[in-house]
Amino acid sequence: MHFVDVVIRQAHPGPAVPAYHSLEQKWHDAWRYQQEESIPWTVLIDDLEGTTHQIYGGLADPTYLIDRDGYVAFYNMWSHVPTLHRAMAALIGRDGRGVVMGGIDSTLHLLPSITAGWRGLRRGLPQSFIDLETSAPTLASGTWLGHRLRPLLAPLALRAKPLPGPVRFGFAVGLVLLAAGIRRMRRIR
Secondary structure, eight states: OOOEEEEOSOSSOOSSSOOOOSHHHHHHHHHHHHHHTTOOSEEEEOOTTOHHHHHTTOOSSOEEEEOTTSSEEEEESSOOHHHHHHHHHHHHHTTTOSOOGGGEEOOOOHHHHHHHOHHHHHHTTTHHHHHHHHHSTTHHHHHHHHHHTHHHHHHHHTOSSOOOHHHHHHHHHHHHHHHHHHHHHHHHO
């Protein structure tokens, strides 16, 4: 198996990590990302127009598992490592060929993103926080809170076997409500 990351765009632009305006800027950011995250595999960049990103659906955080014949064997709409591991094991069990696990996982793995997403959001502060909070109220606050509560949430959010849908939804709603409550308390002071 070979892993490849493709840097498509600046996910959370801000003063320290602006949106890309040149390939050199994108190459530098891809190199920095690979170094900071200790990624041992190849990191490529898409062109400035996002051609590859658009061909593969244009979503923010997808993962594709390509079989030995070059076809998409599995599509993880919202990257989730435990799900990807199961799909890889299934593909290996099929000698590296064919569609596995129905070919797609469209589950919004929100709790793992809230628990582990702060590092990416933090890079673009303060603009990334403002943009996310404006487009999806309490999501940036929830991500910060998830980061702070990571020791408690990670065993549930990042476990190999996902929690049942209603439990995941309940945790996500609880985090959003807690973040909203904290924001309200700050305003009262």
